Amino acid sequence: MGNETRKRTTHIMVRVSPDEKETIAQAAAKCDLKVPTYLRELGLGYAPKSTVDAQEFEQLAKLYGDLGRMGGLLKMWLADGSRSAYGNHLGIPELVNRIGKLQQEIGEVAKDMY
Numbered sequence: 001m002g003n004e005t006r007k008r009t010t011h012i013m014v015r016v017s018p019d020e021k022e023t024i025a026q027a028a029a030k031c032d033l034k035v036p037t038y039l040r041e042l043g044l045g046y047a048p049k050s051t052v053d054a055q056e057f058e059q060l061a062k063l064y065g066d067l068g069r070m071g072g073l074l075k076m077w078l079a080d081g082s083r084s085a086y087g088n089h090l091g092i093p094e095l096v097n098r099i100g101k102l103q104q105e106i107g108e109v110a111k112d113m114y
Contacts, residue, residue, distance in 0.1 A: 060109050067102045070095060 028038035031048040041048045
């Protein structure tokens with residue numbers, strides 16, 4: 001099995017603890033790389049980029065959905081001339097504050113993805 005014209009023929013042996021091995025394996029998996037490839041890239045000065053996790057995409061999509069719904073409510077209330085929603089429980093200033101918080105949360109999730 002293997003490629004007879006392979007250029008990489010020398011091994012580097014490194015002893016690690018079981019915890020270190022697991023940490024390295026998890027970091028490689030986040031980058032969608034095998035451990036040797038991950039370590040080679042690190043050793044040669046490359047910074048392997050993490051692949052985007054499906055859970056982070058789901059969280060981001062949920063936040064965007066929430067933001068869209070809140071924006072729609074704000075637009076409806078402004079068009080109707082209403083001052084609050086949910087039986088006077090939530091006013092327009094509070095809604096604007098929540099939209100701002102959602103935007104910050106989206107920014108944090110997106111920042112964590114890269």
